[in-house]
Every structure is written in C-alpha cells, then in structure tokens.
C-alpha cells in the first residue's frame with residue numbers, strides 16, 4: 001500500500017492504540033506493563049538502591065563504588081563518585097572469553113555497497129592498537145581529542161581508543177564547516193585531531209582533511225600538535241610536515257594490546273557540542289560511569305536486544321544518537337550492529353530497505369525526517385517502495401530526534417514493520433545521554449505520535465512557569481525532577497551557563513529544564529512532545545540555534561545589516577530555517593534578490609555547515625520591532641508560515657514592512 005501525499009503533511013492526533021503482541025511480550029526483557037510498573041515502583045521506593053543495582057548489573061567496575069548519588073553541590077550532581085571503570089573495557093574486554101568474543105560486532109556497509117565485518121575480538125585489537133598509537137603521540141589521560149570522521153569502523157575505533165586511555169573525545173559531525181571545527185577545537189582545547197582525507201557520501205568524495213587544515217589555519221588552535229589522517233580513499237592529501245601522520249604511519253609497529261586505563265566514574269568520557277539559544281554552541285560534558293550504565297541499559301530495554309539481533313542505528317557518530325547507540329550502548333550490550341557510511345537516497349531511495357534485507361536487520365532505529373523523505377520517494381517511484389524488499393527480519397522499529405507525526409508513524413508501521421513491529425518513539429536529548437521517555441517494545445501499548453511513558457527512574461513531568469505540575473491534557477514545559485546517572489555534568493568550561501540553561505532559579509535550581517513543550521494525554525498520561533520552547537530549531541532532527549544562524553548572517557559585514565531567524569513547519573525536515581534579512585544596501589527585488597539570497601545561503605553553509613543553510617530568505621528595509629526595539633518574533637513566525645497576521649501591529653513603526661517580508665525569493 002502506498003501512502004497518499006497527505007500522509008506526511010498532516011499532524012492529526014491519532015487515538016488508536018497498538019498493544020504489543022502476546023508473543024512479543026512473552027519474549028521481551030521487560031515483559032508486560034506489570035514488569036514496567038514494578039521497576040517504576042522500585043525506583044520510587046528506593047531511588048538510590050535502584051540505580052545502584054543497575055550500575056552493578058550493567059557496568060564492570062575496576063573499583064566498586066560505595067556512594068550512589070552525591071547531591072552536595074547540586075545541580076552539579078555526581079554518581080558513583082568513588083567508583084572506577086574504563087568505558088572501552090566495558091564495551092570490548094568484558095566480552096572476551098564469552099560467546100560474544102567471536103561474534104560480529106560491526107557489519108560495515110560502505111557508500112558503494114562494499115561490506116566489511118569485524119568481530120568483538122578483532123575490534124578490541126584494533127582499538128588497542130589505535131590507543132597505543134595515541135599514547136605514542138603523547139596523548140594522556142584527561143587530554144582532549146577532536147574527531148572529525150566519516151561513518152566508518154575507524155570512527156568507532158577512534159572514539160573507543162580515546163576512552164581506553166582516558167582521553168576525552170569531542171566528535172564534530174563531518175558536515176560541519178572549518179569555522180565550526182576551529183571553534184570547537186579551541187573551546188575544548190584539543191591536543192590531537194583524528195580525521196580522514198575524504199568521506200564518501202552518495203557517490204561523491206567530500207573533503208575532511210582540508211577542512212581541518214583550514215580550521216587550524218584560522219588560528220587559536222595552537223594546542224593541536226598532531227593530526228592523524230585515515231586514508232579512506234586513494235586520493236592524495238596535503239601533508240603538513242611535523243604535524244600530520246597517516247593512520248598507517250601512526251599505527252606502524254604498535255602493539256594490539258593496550259591495558260585500559262581506569263578512570264573515576266565522573267571522568268569526562270566526552271564533550272559533544274550542541275546548539276543552544278545563544279550564538280555559541282554548548283560543549284555538553286558527559287561522565288563515564290553513569291553514562292555507560294544508562295547507554296547499556298537503555299540499549300537492552302528499549303531495543304530489547306537479544307543474542308541473535310542485528311541492530312541498525314542510522315545516526316552519525318557526530319551526534320549523541322551515534323555516541324550512545326552506535327559507539328557505546330550496542331557494544332556494551334554485545335550486539336551485532338550495522339554501520340553505514342552513505343546516505344538513504346543513494347544509489348536510490350530504497351537503500352535502507354535493501355540494507356535491511358541484505359543484513360537481516362531485526363532492530364532498526366532512524367529519524368522521522370528520513371522516514372518522511374522515503375515516503376515521498378516511494379510515493380513518486382514505486383520501485384523504491386519498501387514492499388519491493390523482504391523486511392521480514394525486522395522485529396522492532398525506532399524513531400528519534402523529533403516528533404513523529406501519526407501519519408508517518410502509520411506508514412512506518414505498515415510498510416516497513418508489516419504491522420508486526422512495535423515502534424519505539426524515543427524522546428531524549430544530547431544532555432540526557434540516553435533515552436528518557438520511550439515505549440518498551442514488550443510492554444507499552446503504542447499510540448502513534450506519542451513517546452508514551454518515562455523509563456523507570458526518570459522523574460519526568462509537565463509543569464507551568466512556576467514549576468507546578470500540570471494536569472493531564474494541559475500543555476506546559478517538560479522537566480526532569482530528579483537527577484539521573486547519564487545526565488549532562490556541566491557545559492565544558494562554563495558552569496554558570498550550565499546552571500542557567502538547565503536548572504533555572506525560577507524553577508528552584510534543582511529541576512532539569514528540557515527546553516521542550518509537552519502535554520500528557522487525558523486517558524493514559526502519555527507524553528506528547530510539542531516542540532522546542534526556546535530559540536532552538538529542529539531541522540531534520542538536528543538542533544540549530546536561531547542566534548547561531550543570525551550571527552553567521554551578520555558576520556557577512558559587507559552585505560548584512562541585521563537578521564532574524566525563525567522556523568516554519570516543513571513536511572519533510574520537520575522545521576525549515578527562514579531568515580529575514582536587512583541589507584546594507586537598498587532592498588533587492590527579482591533576480592537580484594534571488595542572487596543575494598543564494599549568496600547568503602552559501603555563506604551560512606560555509607560558516608556553520610550545510611545543515612544550517614536557510615530554506616527561505618526574505619528581505620525587508622527593516623524588521624518588525626516593538627517600540628523598545630525588540631524584534632517581534634511571533635510576527636515573523638506567522639509570516640514564515642504564510643499566515644495572515646492577526647497579532648496587534650499597532651506598535652510597529654512601519655507596518656508596510658510586513659508586506660515586504662511576506663514575499664519569498
């Protein structure tokens with residue numbers, strides 16, 4: 001059955017309930033709602049005891065912890081603070097001598113379809129060798145390493161190798177610009193950069209190393225002593241003598257055996273940058289112990305991973321989803337997983353379905369934006385519809401990164417999951433480390449478009465501006481009332497911003513503010529996320545700060561006087577970026593306007609990365625402002641959507657600009 005085009009546009013609320021089949025319930029790790037409720041009750045009764053139990057069950061400690069939660073310096077919470085462990089040993093060494101040792105850890109499919117497999121034992125050796133190579137370059141425990149790599153086994157190895165020697169990694173998504181790399185390298189104080197000469201995406205060879213060169217040449221990155229280059233393709237790259245080494249050179253003569261370094265549970269495993277409501281991205285700092293606990297436990301619970309499963313999370317390692325559900329969670333759980341280098345539309349939009357069939361994927365985890373674009377493709381070309389492939393290996397589907405509209409949910413359920421596979425709509429954020437609200441495949445009755453209920457121990461609530469709980473049916477702010485082990489520890493180098501952003505005084509300074517709006521259903525108390533309540537957009541499941549894009553636009557000082565950025569709904573990307581721009585020259589029209597709009601789009605793509613490229617650019621002689629000079633963003637949001645203006649515009653200095661700003665280029 002093929003969906004009608006309206007299937008991806010509508011945001012209707014779907015009230016049908018899809019309970020798990022008896023068979024699924026019977027086989028699941030968390031079997032039935034009673035089992036879920038028992039865990040919730042355990043966490044309620046003995047909060048610390050519950051987390052301590054899970055920490056002992058999920059993590060191999062080199063020194064057992066005696067403390068569980070330390071809230072003496074809240075909101076800088078500590079978990080298992082006197083315990084010690086190594087994250088890489090928790091993913092690899094733990095499996096040696098078990099039946100997992102010779103199991104396939106990663107099935108890698110390259111952009112061109114070539115497949116490589118590694119077992120857990122082989123992966124451990126590669127990580128050990130790479131870790132020794134890092135040590136040989138002088139990288140020590142506590143040093144920061146920036147990783148700018150394509151989706152490859154080597155990317156996972158690089159992260160694991162850092163963890164093995166106690167170095168803190170900071171992965172930058174391969175689609176970010178030189179400027180973004182430079183800013184992050186400076187902020188995190190990287191001593192070494194791991195990159196590739198090129199990455200292959202959609203049949204094209206795209207540069208990475210030259211972007212690193214450009215970033216480091218911008219200045220301020222003097223802490224970087226070494227650049228390691230993975231030669232993904234045979235195309236030559238430019239070597240900076242005394243700084244750059246190929247992987248082959250760095251690995252030569254290195255032993256595969258590298259004892260894992262024990263670190264404190266609170267030791268920063270990684271810093272991952274994400275957008276906030278100011279111009280500067282935030283370095284979200286995660287711990288080792290608490291993070292590993294929840295990464296593994298959620299991989300096992302949410303995806304119900306069993307011995308024979310083939311798991312595939314399509315996220316890039318440059319995002320939190322790739323950290324938790326590619327590099328750490330599935331490996332700690334001993335799963336076999338698929339890692340994919342390419343894009344879902346190459347060589348055609350049937351690639352995902354073809355790969356599911358080819359590798360007999362049983363648990364598939366992707367983003368609504370990918371699903372919506374594949375619905376569109378299947379609607380216009382029957383040959384790439386999932387019905388053309390054998391998807392009978394699938395047993396669980398997952399969704400992450402943005403709200404999934406009920407129509408896309410239904411299409412995914414019917415056409416990919418054959419009406420047999422539960423869909424886990426997982427709500428969480430970079431700052432959460434791992435899943436927060438999600439159905440459990442063998443327990444939770446599903447309602448399309450709802451992420452359903454919090455995981456046991458996650459004290460999620462919907463509150464008003466004063467922090468008071470709201471009844472079901474009332475929309476409010478999503479908060480987490482108690483700390484949890486995999487939570488953000490601080491913003492790298494900016495503890496004040498950490499407190500202000502996530503634990504605002506208005507809510508008492510102890511409650512985590514997610515930055516999303518939510519509402520619970522009247523009947524079941526199920527959560528539905530209504531979108532960000534701050535100046536953060538969600539474009540194709542990627543977070544973008546409006547201020548970040550505005551800063552990039554006004555940085556084009558020869559052209560731009562002022563800019564304001566808002567989001568508007570988009571049927572494929574969820575939200576699209578719409579920029580209102582005042583130029584330092586008369587307002588352009590017609591072809592000139594189109595030309596300048598293109599110039600500005602390309603500029604933003606260069607400044608931040610292609611994901612930040614504004615879809616719409618509109619020009620005005622001014623922006624709509626209140627008398628006190630504040631930009632009326634609500635008005636801009638209406639204009640972006642093409643809605644009639646119903647707001648009070650009496651305070652506007654020049655109402656005629658509204659007509660100008662309503663025009664698209």
Ligand code: PRX
Pocket residue numbers: 274320321399400401402403404425426427428429430431451514515516529531532538541542543
């Ligand atoms: O707005 C929410 C949305 O994505 C934001 C977090 O983005 P990021 O830190 O990049 O992490 C994305 C992957 C975990 C949230 O504040 N979001 C994420 N998952 C969902 C979601 N919105 C609705 N439903 C979801 N399942």
